Amino acid sequence: MQFSEILATLPAIDHIAALELFDGDVLVARLENKPGTAGSVRVYHALMQEFGEINAAAATKGLQLYAEHTADAKAFQGKHPNIDRLLTLISNADEHTGTQSLTVKLIQQ
Template sequence: MSFADNLKQLPSVAHLSALQLIDPQGQILATIENKPGQAGSLAVYAALAAKHGSINAAAAQEGLDIYAEHTADARVFPGKHPNIDRLIQVIESGTSLSVTLLAQ
């Protein structure tokens, strides 16, 4: 399925304003906001965190599958899709990111 089709299968994030990704040292690594251009990634990361409890290697691999055709593009053009690049980095480094959900 395409990324657009996969997004339709994910829970709504209408109740969220953003989420924060926290590295193992407790630092905020990134904030993904509920706004155009980021809402899809917010839905992906929120669903992964709900299912896996964090963004670990298993969650990251599932996320790459959800991003579908964008994952291939991210591998060819590093930096073009930072939220996908982050999932690849989680897998390659073996680290895990905590997630803090921020309500509207």
């Protein structure tokens, strides 16, 4: 399935204005629910609902959800920062270094 088809199967995010990702108490990213990042908000929201946080297992599933964009992110590092973040979480877990998980805070509309 293509990313656009996968997005249609994920929970709605109409009630979310933004999503914030934290490494401990440190804000590492804020994803706005607006064109250009709404797809990532939807993916990260679905992962948070399923896993409770964004850890290596959630990141692995997230790469599947991003579908064709994952290969593009691997080929062009920096082009897809929200996918790069998932790749880094997986790498850190494999190497037992750095951030192992991110907590998610939903900012309501």
